[in-house]
Amino acid sequence: MPNNTAPEVLQPAGSMRNWPLDERPREKLLTRGAEALSDAEVLAILLNSGSGGRSALDIARGLVQLYGSLRAIARRPASELCELPGLGNARVATLQAAFELGRRYASAPDTETDIIGSPEDIASMYIPRLRDLQRERFMVLLLDNAGHIIRENVVSEGIVNASLVHPREVFHAAVTELASSIILLHNHPSGVREASREDHLVTRQLVDAGRLMDIPVHDHIIICGNGYVSFAEEGWLEGQ
Numbered sequence: 001m002p003n004n005t006a007p008e009v010l011q012p013a014g015s016m017r018n019w020p021l022d023e024r025p026r027e028k029l030l031t032r033g034a035e036a037l038s039d040a041e042v043l044a045i046l047l048n049s050g051s052g053g054r055s056a057l058d059i060a061r062g063l064v065q066l067y068g069s070l071r072a073i074a075r076r077p078a079s080e081l082c083e084l085p086g087l088g089n090a091r092v093a094t095l096q097a098a099f100e101l102g103r104r105y106a107s108a109p110d111t112e113t114d115i116i117g118s119p120e121d122i123a124s125m126y127i128p129r130l131r132d133l134q135r136e137r138f139m140v141l142l143l144d145n146a147g148h149i150i151r152e153n154v155v156s157e158g159i160v161n162a163s164l165v166h167p168r169e170v171f172h173a174a175v176t177e178l179a180s181s182i183i184l185l186h187n188h189p190s191g192v193r194e195a196s197r198e199d200h201l202v203t204r205q206l207v208d209a210g211r212l213m214d215i216p217v218h219d220h221i222i223i224c225g226n227g228y229v230s231f232a233e234e235g236w237l238e239g240q
Contacts, residue, residue: 025057040064043073046094051086059086074099075132103129116147119230122183122221130187130223138165138186142179143218150177152185165202167209174215182210184220191225195236203231 025041034042043060050056063084067073073081073095081092106128116122122141130137137157142150153173156164174182184206186199203220210217219232231237 039070043070043095046098047086047091048094051088054086062086070099071132075134077134116141116143116149116183119219119221119228119233122185122219123223123228123230126185126221127223127226127228130185131191131225133187134189136186136189138184140170140173141183141185142174142177143181143183144178145180150179165206167206170206171209171213171215175213179215181216181218183218185223186220187223188225193224193227193229195222195229195231195234200236203236207237 025037025044028041029037029045037045040057040060040063043063044055044057047056047059050059054062063073064070066084067076078092078096081087081095082089107125126139135157136159138155140153140155142153144150151173155169158164170182170184173179184203199220199222203217206220207217217237219230219237221231222229
């Protein structure tokens, strides 16, 4: 949560147009590389312009001081950020799009044909995308007979339970895409690294349905912060 006291860096400091070229974030990026920029300078480029007598960098520094880190900013809902001085719908949309782009880049496989060899492979791809979500998201990864991911499908958002995660919704995309097998995937926003009773019930229901349809469930992976729980690694699928 942000501090209650507004940071001093939110005070006006003038337009960046009046600054020396080598101190302006955009020019600094082009001459010295993106890695030379501070977190606030990267945010300032996304914000593009100042507001209310403050430069984009003033506003960006205020955000970093208020929340403490880029990750903390990324976790805040749009409605909260829109209420902060100097932001608004357009700037907040730009920031959230940038954070989502970063998550997708971090989770993308090196090639379109990467083979999933272990639960750790899945975890490394999806931890950046799912660890900071405020709600549970249940997904199905569709695999071909060589172990490549054909497609991912979001089944539900909210509390994961048997009434919301129905076999019909899970296997419809698998049948349509001619998937040979599937992997179940969801997150625990709390970060608790433990499968709940409901997680086991949902998995049992879907494993049974997969056997009937000859589309086996290879794993159910739960992303818990920077860690994960794998039903396959724990040997729980054998008892489903």
